[in-house]
Amino acid sequence: MSQNNNIMAYENKKMCKGGIYFSRIDFVRKKHGIEGMSRILEKMKSSGYNGPMDEKSIKIAKWYPMDYNISFLKTYRDLYGERNLMRMAREAPKRKGFVGLFLKWAGNPETLIKKSGEYWSSLYNFGRLEGTVTGEGAAVIKGYDVSPDPIFCDFLTEYFIGIIEQTGVSSITSEHTLCSHKGADHEEWVLKWGKSNKADKKETKEISWNKSLESGIDEIDRQHMEFVRILNEVNKNVGKASVASLRKTLNFMDHYAHWHFGTEEKYMKKYNYPYTQSHMLQHRKFYDYTQEMIEKSKYGIDEELALSVKTYLIDWLILHIQNTDMKFARFLKENNLVMEEEEMPEDIEDALRDMNLLIKEF
Numbered sequence: 488m489s490q491n492n493n494i495m496a497y498e499n500k501k502m503c504k505g506g507i508y509f510s511r512i513d514f515v516r517k518k519h520g521i522e523g524m525s526r527i528l529e530k531m532k533s534s535g536y537n538g539p540m541d542e543k544s545i546k547i548a549k550w551y552p553m554d555y556n557i558s559f560l561k562t563y564r565d566l567y568g569e570r571n572l573m574r575m576a577r578e579a580p581k582r583k584g585f586v587g588l589f590l591k592w593a594g595n596p597e598t599l600i601k602k603s604g605e606y607w608s609s610l611y612n613f614g615r616l617e618g619t620v621t622g623e624g625a626a627v628i629k630g631y632d633v634s635p636d637p638i639f640c641d642f643l644t645e646y647f648i649g650i651i652e653q654t655g656v657s658s659i660t661s662e663h664t665l666c667s668h669k670g671a672d673h674e675e676w677v678l679k680w681g682k683s684n685k686a687d688k689k690e691t692k693e694i695s696w697n698k699s700l701e702s703g704i705d706e707i708d709r710q711h712m713e714f715v716r717i718l719n720e721v722n723k724n725v726g727k728a729s730v731a732s733l734r735k736t737l738n739f740m741d742h743y744a745h746w747h748f749g750t751e752e753k754y755m756k757k758y759n760y761p762y763t764q765s766h767m768l769q770h771r772k773f774y775d776y777t778q779e780m781i782e783k784s785k786y787g788i789d790e791e792l793a794l795s796v797k798t799y800l801i802d803w804l805i806l807h808i809q810n811t812d813m814k815f816a817r818f819l820k821e822n823n824l825v826m827e828e829e830e831m832p833e834d835i836e837d838a839l840r841d842m843n844l845l846i847k848e849f
């Protein structure tokens with residue numbers, strides 16, 4: 488009974504992912520040195536906070552109370568002023584590593600705006616964000632129950648600029664037009680931006696395997712590394728609309744999905760993982776999407792199709808691998824459950840060979 492109450496209390500609490508702290512810690516370190524971070528921690532501790540606040544103990548995919556988030560922002564503002572707080576918000580998306588790279592990758596502000604709601608839900612367990620492109624270089628973002636404190640409205644206003652900035656467009660403005668702390672029933676931001684100043688718009692960087700993608704379960708990580716390789720392969724196809732190679736990539740996605748999801752699902756069932764059904768449902772959607780694209784590609788492949796596949800795979804990386812799979816990996820680790828190495832099936836080797844991606848070491 489009391490355990491149930493605890494779970495309820497936890498679920499009703501506003502929480503955010505640990506990942507959001509990393510860019511801030513980086514920023515504070517760069518700007519105010521290690522002492523800067525200890526000053527913030529000291530001050531937060533004196534007002535009752537006693538959780539982790541350094542890169543080593545904060546886990547990217549774990550949930551932390553939103554109160555800490557707000558308290559961190561307020562403490563920082565008290566110590567270093569409003570202007571620095573705004574700088575921190577603007578710089579947050581610039582952090583090297585996965586998130587920053589992803590933003591450059593998404594390529595255009597429109598994609599980011601449309602996906603903003605999904606990204607919000609992957610970072611916060613409360614509220615809802617809704618992004619709509621309203622014209623060329625213009626968008627509205629609506630937020631319902633997203634800002635527990637006015638300081639967070641200010642932070643988001645600047646943060647949105649930082650995000651759009653990463654796609655390489657200039658003259659960005661962000662205006663907080665409706666505020667729930669000033670009587671409105673939801674939050675609203677109006678965003679505007681100018682033309683892209685990137686001449687080589689199509690040249691995007693490769694995603695390299697990094698810590699934010701690691702689940703800590705060797706076999707899952709090994710298979711996910713393969714996924715990152717497909718993603719990079721698709722990226723090469725965007726802009727060139729290389730029909731033959733995108734077809735090969737789709738073929739690989741199909742085989743890969745059966746192998747990799749099969750592996751994960753086998754262990755979910757074996758260990759009675761409580762979220763097996765919802766996890767499998769997401770896998771099902773990936774199968775369906777791949778089949779749909781394979782069908783479509785029979786009638787020709789164009790830039791739009793290549794872009795759609797690319798966007799889908801990036802989303803998958805963020806929403807599934809960094810969230811759903813991490814949750815499963817945590818379950819395995821917490822219960823000391825092991826996963827054996829799964830041999831790569833021959834059809835995958837063939838598909839890789841087809842793409843000239845077979846590396847001898849496998």
Ligand SMILES: [Fe+2]
Nearest residue numbers: 751807811812
């Ligand atoms: Fe999965």
Ligand SMILES: [Fe+2]
Nearest residue numbers: 747751808812
């Ligand atoms: Fe996975």
